[in-house]
Amino acid sequence: MKSNNVINGTYGRVWVGGELWAEVDSFEAKVTVNYEDVNFANSGATYKKEIGWTGDGTMTIKKIYSRVQRTMANSVRNGIYPRLEIVGKV
Numbered sequence: 001m002k003s004n005n006v007i008n009g010t011y012g013r014v015w016v017g018g019e020l021w022a023e024v025d026s027f028e029a030k031v032t033v034n035y036e037d038v039n040f041a042n043s044g045a046t047y048k049k050e051i052g053w054t055g056d057g058t059m060t061i062k063k064i065y066s067r068v069q070r071t072m073a074n075s076v077r078n079g080i081y082p083r084l085e086i087v088g089k090v
Contacts, residue, residue, distance in 0.1 A: 012026065012088065012089065012090040013088070013089050014027060014059065014086060014088050015087045015088075015089075016068065016085070016086050016087075017082070017084045017085060018085070019068065021064065021068050022065065023061070023062045023063045024059055024060060024061050024062060024088070025062055026060045027057065027059040028057050028059075029086075029088075030055065031053055031054070032053060032054050032055070034050070034051050035049060035050055035051060036048070037049075
């Protein structure tokens with residue numbers, strides 16, 4: 001690992017769906033790919049086939065903008081779970 005590839009800084013911000021959502025101290029996102037074993041006739045090797053993935057993450061928020069919080073809360077109350085793009089910057 002090269003030290004210049006490590007992100008650090010202050011005044012982190014997170015945009016959700018293109019709108020500034022929060023000021024953060026830290027955020028992290030992880031993706032885990034799930035595989036299953038695949039065998040072929042006349043081959044002693046075991047191969048891997050991607051069958052899906054899961055993602056999770058954490059965020060330490062300094063300030064969340066209330067207009068966004070209200071919008072998300074109203075959507076969830078109405079059974080709407082929007083798919084959103086999350087972008088972070090430090």
